[in-house]
Structure formats: C-alpha cells, structure tokens
Amino acid sequence: MANRNSTGRRNMTIQKKKTFVLCVVSVVMLLLLGVRVGYLMLMCSDYYTARATDLHERERDIKAARGRIIDATGTILADNKTVCTISVIHSQIKEPEQVIDMLCRELGLSEEYVRKRVEKYSARERIKSNVEKEIGDKIRNYDMAGVKVDEDYKRYYPYDTLASKVLGFTGGDNQGIIGLEVAYEKYLTGKKGQILTLTDARGIELDGMGERRKEPVAGKDLYISLDVNIQKYAEQLAKQAYETKQAAGVSIIVMNVNNGEILAMVDVPEFHLNEPYTLIDEFAIQQGTTEESTQDLLNKMWRNGCINDTYEPGSTFKIITAAAGLESGAVRLEDNFSCPGFIIVDDRKIRCHKVAGHGAEDFTHAVMNSCNPVFIAVGLRIGVERYYEYFTNFGLRQKTGIDLPGEAGTIMHQPDKIGDVELATISFGQSFQITPVRLMTTVAGLINGGKLVTPHFGVKAVNADGSSIDEFVYPISEGILSTDTTEKLKYVLEQVVENGGGKNGYVEGFRIGGKTATSQTLPRGSGRYIASFLGFAPADNPKVMALAIIDTPQGTYYGGQIAAPVVRQLFENILPYLEEIGYQ
Numbered sequence: 001m002a003n004r005n006s007t008g009r010r011n012m013t014i015q016k017k018k019t020f021v022l023c024v025v026s027v028v029m030l031l032l033l034g035v036r037v038g039y040l041m042l043m044c045s046d047y048y049t050a051r052a053t054d055l056h057e058r059e060r061d062i063k064a065a066r067g068r069i070i071d072a073t074g075t076i077l078a079d080n081k082t083v084c085t086i087s088v089i090h091s092q093i094k095e096p097e098q099v100i101d102m103l104c105r106e107l108g109l110s111e112e113y114v115r116k117r118v119e120k121y122s123a124r125e126r127i128k129s130n131v132e133k134e135i136g137d138k139i140r141n142y143d144m145a146g147v148k149v150d151e152d153y154k155r156y157y158p159y160d161t162l163a164s165k166v167l168g169f170t171g172g173d174n175q176g177i178i179g180l181e182v183a184y185e186k187y188l189t190g191k192k193g194q195i196l197t198l199t200d201a202r203g204i205e206l207d208g209m210g211e212r213r214k215e216p217v218a219g220k221d222l223y224i225s226l227d228v229n230i231q232k233y234a235e236q237l238a239k240q241a242y243e244t245k246q247a248a249g250v251s252i253i254v255m256n257v258n259n260g261e262i263l264a265m266v267d268v269p270e271f272h273l274n275e276p277y278t279l280i281d282e283f284a285i286q287q288g289t290t291e292e293s294t295q296d297l298l299n300k301m302w303r304n305g306c307i308n309d310t311y312e313p314g315s316t317f318k319i320i321t322a323a324a325g326l327e328s329g330a331v332r333l334e335d336n337f338s339c340p341g342f343i344i345v346d347d348r349k350i351r352c353h354k355v356a357g358h359g360a361e362d363f364t365h366a367v368m369n370s371c372n373p374v375f376i377a378v379g380l381r382i383g384v385e386r387y388y389e390y391f392t393n394f395g396l397r398q399k400t401g402i403d404l405p406g407e408a409g410t411i412m413h414q415p416d417k418i419g420d421v422e423l424a425t426i427s428f429g430q431s432f433q434i435t436p437v438r439l440m441t442t443v444a445g446l447i448n449g450g451k452l453v454t455p456h457f458g459v460k461a462v463n464a465d466g467s468s469i470d471e472f473v474y475p476i477s478e479g480i481l482s483t484d485t486t487e488k489l490k491y492v493l494e495q496v497v498e499n500g501g502g503k504n505g506y507v508e509g510f511r512i513g514g515k516t517a518t519s520q521t522l523p524r525g526s527g528r529y530i531a532s533f534l535g536f537a538p539a540d541n542p543k544v545m546a547l548a549i550i551d552t553p554q555g556t557y558y559g560g561q562i563a564a565p566v567v568r569q570l571f572e573n574i575l576p577y578l579e580e581i582g583y584q
Contacts, residue, residue, distance in 0.1 A: 063152035064190025066174055067219035067461070069167060069181075072263070075228045078167055078181070081156035084136025084149050086127045088118050093146030103127055103147075106139055129172070130154050150195070155181075157273035163231050164270040165304035166404065166457065177276075178302050180224065180457060183403050187461035187470065190219035220461040220470070225261035230254055230574050234264040237548075237566050242268045245553035245562060251306050251436055252549075252570070257444040257542045260453035260474060262402075263574075267305045276302070307407045310433035311549075314519025315370045315559070316534045317429030317439065319493065321379055322367055323446045324390035327485045330381040333364045333492060343373035345424045350376060353518070367492045368500025370516065372428045379427025380420060387423060388415045393480055395452050396434060400441045401475065402455045410434045429519060440547045443534060445480050447490050447513070447542050452477040494539035504564035505535045507571045513539035514567070516559035521552070528552050533563035537575055544578060546570055 069078035086107065093099055096118055103114045107128050117125045131139075133151070140149040155170040168179020175189065176182030193216030238250040254264040269282050276298075279287065283297045292300075303309070325331040341357030342349050352358065352372045358365075366374035379387060391397060391412070399407045411433040413422055425431040437455055445452040454474035461470040481489075493513035496502040502514045514535030521528040531553055536545040548566040556562055 062150070062193035062195060062213070062216045063174055064192055064216035065153050065218040065464075066155060066170070066190060067188040067464075068221045069188075070221055070223050071231075072223075072225055072227045072459075073229065076158060077163065077224075077226075077228065079156050079158060080153040082133045082151055083129075083154040084131040084133060084139075084151055085129045086131055086136065086139060087124050087148045087150065088127060089124055089146045089148065090119070090121055091146075093118065093144075095144065099144055099147060102139070102142055102144065106135055107131065124148070159228070160272055160274055161270040162228070162235065163226060163265065164273050164276075165267050165302065165306075166226065166265050167273060169273050169276045178406075179304075179404060180222065183405055184222050184458060184461065188219045188222055191217040193217075218464050220463055220468070222461050223459045224457040225256070225263060225459055226265070226457055227263045229577065231264040231266070233573050234266045234570060235268070235270070237569055238266045238268040241548075241550055241553075241562070241566055245550055245555065247550050247554070248552040249305055250548070250550050252546065252566070253306055253436060253440055254544060254546045254570070254574070255440060255444065255455060257448045257536060257545045258451070258453070260441070260444070260455045260476075261459075262455055262457050263544070265304075265306055269301075271301050304404065304406070305549075305551075306436050307402055307404055308435075310408050310411055310435050311530055311551075312430050312433055312519045312521070313439050314429040314517035314530065314532070316443075316515045316517040316532055316547075318367065318370065318375050318427075319443050319446065319489070319515050319534070320390075320394060320396070321375050321382075321427045322363075322492065323394070323481060323485060323489055324382055324387060325363075325378040326488050327390070327481055328382055328386055331363050331378045333362065333488055335363045337361055337363065337366055337371075337374045337377060339366070339369075339371050339373045341373075343376050343424075345376065345380070345420050348421050348424075350424060364492050364495060365500075367515075368496050370496075370501050375428045376424040379423050384415060384418045384423050387426070388418070394442045394445065395477070395480070396438065396442055400435075400438055400455050402437055403458050403472075407437070408435050410438060429517065436547055436549055440534065440545060443536075444542075444545055445477075447486060447493070447536060447545075449483055449486050450479050450481040452480050490539055490542070493536075497535070497539075501560045502533065502535070502564055504560055505533055505568050505571075507537070507568055507575065510537050510571065510575050511539040512537050512571065513542070514564070516564055518557060518559045529557040531557050531559040531561075531563045533559050533567050535564070535567045535571065537571060543584070544575070 065080050068076050071077055100111060100114050100118050103109065104111050114127065117127055136149045139147065153174065155174065166179055168181035169177055170181055171177050176185045194214040234252045234254060238252050241247065242250045250268045252264065252266040253262065255262050269280055271280050272278060279297055279301060283301045286292065286297055287294065338360050339352055339358040341355050342351045350372065358369050358371050361369060361371065396410055397412060399409050422431055441453065441455050453476050456474050458472045460472060490513055493515060494511060497505050497512045497514050502516050505512055505514045512535055514533060517532045519530045521530060530549060530551050532549040534547045536542045546567045548563045550563055553562055
C-alpha cells in the first residue's frame with residue numbers, strides 16, 4: 001500500500017513538471033510570436049503593405065509617345081496620332097447584350113467575335129486596338145458599365161509616301177520595322193506608363209475603387225538632314241522618269257560632299273507609310289502569278305535600292321580610275337592616246353562605245369569622251385596591286401556606315417583572281433558591283449580634298465522639352481587623295497559637263513562637274529541597261545552632289561541623254577534654293 005502511494009506521488013510530480021515545462025514553452029513561444037508580429041508590424045509594414053497592394057493591383061500599360069522625326073526645315077515627317085484601345089471587364093458588365101450590340105456597331109466587328117470576348121471570364125479582355133479617337137470618344141460617351149476606353153498612340157506620317165524607304169515605319173507595338181525608325185529606335189522609343197487598378201482575390205477589377213497612374217515618358221525627337229523641299233522635287237523627277245521611260249526603278253540621292261549629310265534619297269516606286277502592309281500596284285499585280293509569297297513581295301516593296309542593292313556602275317566609276325591614275329603618276333592630263341575603237345587585252349578584244357574610235361586624244365578629252373580603251377590602258381599602267389590598294393584606300397571595299405539598316409557590301413574579285421582582262425573591265429566600271437551610296441560617298445571624298453565622309457541622316461535627338469540633346473558625330477577619314485589630284489579631277493569633270501558627254505547636265509549660271517554612265521546588266525546581251533549621271537556643284541568648290549540612276553529604261557537608254565537631264569532639272573531648282581537658305 002505504501003509503495004502504491006509513493007508511486008502515485010512520483011507520477012503526480014512528473015506530471016506537474018511536464019505541465020510546468022509545457023507552460024513555460026508556450027509562454028516563450030507566445031513571447032517570440034509577439035516579438036515577431038511586432039517586428040513585422042512595426043519594422044516591415046511598408047514592405048508587406050506594398051506586397052499586399054501588388055497582389056490586388058492589375059497593371060495596364062500606357063504607350064509612350066514615340067519621338068517625332070523632323071527634317072532640316074523643321075517639318076514633321078513622322079508624328080503620333082492619338083488612338084484608343086477598347087476593352088471589357090466581364091465582372092462589371094451589367095447589360096451584356098447592349099454592350100455586344102454597341103461594340104459590333106461602332107467597331108464594325110462580327111457578333112461572334114465580340115460575344116466571345118464579352119462573355120469570357122477574365123480580368124480584362126481587349127476588343128480592338130488602334131481605334132480612331134473619334135470612335136473611342138463615342139464609345140466612352142455611352143457610359144456602359146464594364147466597357148473601358150484607353151488612349152494610346154499610333155505612328156502617323158503626314159506625307160504618306162514621301163521618303164518611305166528612308167523613314168521606315170513601326171509595327172503594332174510601336175517599334176521600328178525598317179529605315180530610320182529602326183536605326184534610331186533607342187532614341188525614338190519612350191518609356192511606357194501604367195494604369196494600376198485594384199482587383200479582388202480572383203483578379204477582377206473592383207468597380208469604383210479608382211486607379212493609380214505612372215505617366216509614360218515620351219521618346220526623343222529625331223532631327224535629320226533630309227530637306228522636305230529637295231526630297232519632294234527629287235521624287236517628282238524620279239516618278240516622271242519612271243513613268244516616261246517605263247523603267248524598273250529610279251533612284252536619286254542628294255548629298256553634302258563635305259560632311260555626308262543626305263538631303264534627299266528617292267527610290268521609286270515608294271510605298272504608303274500609313275498602310276505599309278498594303279502592296280502598291282507594281283507589286284499587287286504579282287500576287288498569285290509567281291511563287292513569291294505576299295511577305296516576299298512586301299520585302300521587295302520596302303527594299304531601298306540606294307543602299308540595299310548593288311550594281312555595276314559603268315562609266316561613273318571612271319572617276320575612280322582617273323583619280324588613281326593621276327595620284328599614282330600613271331597618267332597626266334596632257335598624256336596622249338589613240339583610240340581605234342577597241343583595245344586588245346590578252347586574247348580579248350574590248351570595244352569602245354564609239355565603234356569608229358575617238359582617234360588621237362589627250363587624257364582630259366578621253367575623260368570627256370568616256371573612252372574605254374584609254375581607261376583600260378590607264379588601269380593596266382597602274383597594275384593590279386596598286387589599283388587594288390587605291391580601291392581599298394578609297395573605301396570601296398567597305399560599307400559606308402550609313403545610318404540605315406541593311407546596307408550591302410561591295411562584290412569584288414580578290415587580288416589573286418584579277419588578271420589583265422579583269423583589271424581592264426574594272427577600269428571602266430564592270431566586273432564588280434557596289435551600291436549607289438558607296439559610289440557617291442567615294443566620289444565625294446575624291447572631290448572634297450580627300451576626306452572620306454560617312455553618309456548619314458541623323459543630326460541630333462532632342463527631348464520634347466529640349467532638356468537633353470544628343471548630337472551625332474560620324475567618322476571622317478582624311479587624306480585619301482592629294483589636293484593636287486583633287487583639283488585636276490574637279491577640272492576634268494567640269495570639262496565633261498561643259499564640252500563632253502555630260503553636257504545635258506549643264507545648268508546656266510552654275511559650274512557643274514559630273515560623269516555619265518550606261519552600264520549593261522547581267523547577263524550580257526540581255527538588252528537591259530542602267531543609265532546614270534553623277535553631278536556636283538559648284539565644280540570648283542563642291543558642296544552638293546546628286547546621283548540619278550534609271551534602271552532598265554525602255555527606248556533610249558544612254559545616261560547622258562536620259563539621266564543627265566534629271567540631275568540638271570534637279571540642280572536648276574535646288575541650287576538657287578540652297579543659295580537662298582545659305583546652305584554650307
């Protein structure tokens with residue numbers, strides 16, 4: 001009996017100890033929990049409040065206004081147009097049938113399409129984007145529960161087709177697709193804003209709870225060297241030549257020879273910037289008649305032949321051969337030659353464009369006459385190794401670095417693949433291919449005193465409020481040609497226009513230098529030609545240069561007869577204009 005009592009007392013003691021320990025542990029845990037809760041409430045309240053808000057907020061992006069593109073005269077070439085995005089919130093809609101009927105009527109959408117979205121259980125369902133502001137305002141005025149109208153921006157081009165292949169266009173996300181729009185994307189694009197609305201646990205926006213906004217930041221305005229007046233007139237002349245000569249295409253470039261600023265760049269046919277995915281007539285007629293897809297046709301329509309395509313320049317390239325010959329000492333302006341109408345190189349007979357030949361002539365008159373045998377003779381005097389060095393030094397083996405995407409490179413033989421025949425044909429502009437802008441940039445360097453400039457459009461990017469300005473600087477390579485050779489080259493090219501094959505490029509009251517070309521496209525004998533003329537003014541102190549190229553003209557195809565008059569008409573109008581505005 002005593003043992004049983006003793007055992008019971010021990011058990012009770014143990015039980016009391018366990019209870020006491022449990023109580024102590026519980027008190028400690030409660031104290032720790034209290035400390036933790038106090039810490040979270042007092043020290044971390046801001047953090048957890050923000051987290052809670054994030055869980056109950058729904059974000060909607062607000063598009064930022066894209067920077068405008070502004071020409072040298074201050075004319076806006078690319079702007080923003082206010083448009084609307086129409087959305088619905090299922091949980092807030094009170095009269096679904098009326099909403100469906102209204103949206104179908106105002107947006108021109110099918111009932112099936114709208115009903116599917118109105119009846120969908122989602123936080124927010126987009127019905128249509130890029131809706132005209134007038135229609136968006138009309139929908140907002142219906143004041144229907146659950147229907148949301150948000151304003152954003154759509155790119156708008158006031159002149160539509162003007163400089164379409166230079167400016168480029170943007171996609172549905174307002175990002176650049178081609179042209180300057182993509183080249184200067186980082187400056188033009190802005191920073192999106194946001195609309196923050198409260199939602200319930202299911203993510204449905206709560207009616208009447210208000211919104212918080214983070215305002216968007218507009219992109220920078222891009223100022224470019226292109227002059228809308230010169231561009232308009234160049235396009236007018238290009239379209240005229242395109243239609244009258246039934247050509248495959250016409251390109252015109254106008255550039256400042258001293259700093260590389262491009263004043264105009266035309267590549268007809270141009271397309272509609274405000275409807276860039278609609279094929280123009282020249283390409284629409286090809287749909288279904290070839291194996292090319294619509295996207296392939298669009299890519300061809302958007303292609304800028306001035307920088308994306310290469311061609312054999314023909315006789316305009318004789319300017320480079322003349323420069324290399326004069327600089328190397330292989331020829332002097334007074335050196336005498338005899339042209340019987342052909343020249344034999346190895347076992348090949350290469351003819352002059354004048355079948356009867358030019359007879360006796362010095363080098364100055366050979367340039368004026370664009371005599372192939374003389375230029376071949378000069379090329380052979382220079383030799384492959386030295387000629388290739390000049391080809392490289394004049395920048396012809398590299399891209400110009402123009403601020404447009406997709407510039408093509410020169411297609412040229414490697415030195416070990418150039419024999420006498422290849423050198424002969426290269427000397428008068430065949431057997432290799434370059435872009436129009438590459439030819440123009442190199443010639444600019446040869447007549448401006450030996451500065452190889454970088455052709456460009458971008459001048460500066462400026463904040464809308466003018467608080468930040470990014471001035472663009474472009475590379476210039478000095479000393480590609482001596483001053484003495486430059487002076488001789490300018491003199492002889494002025495003679496080409498004064499008394500030679502380029503006389504149709506002469507402009508009364510101005511000193512013009514230049515060179516014509518008529519090159520045959522591959523395959524030889526196809527009957528397809530490219531007529532071109534490269535001119536500059538003033539001849540003694542060049543400031544501006546123009547290149548006109550007419551691809552596959554019908555009927556007369558000689559550069560001196562159909563391309564030189566285009567540049568003459570261009571200069572007749574723009575040279576007085578440039579003098580008037582004091583262009584340097």
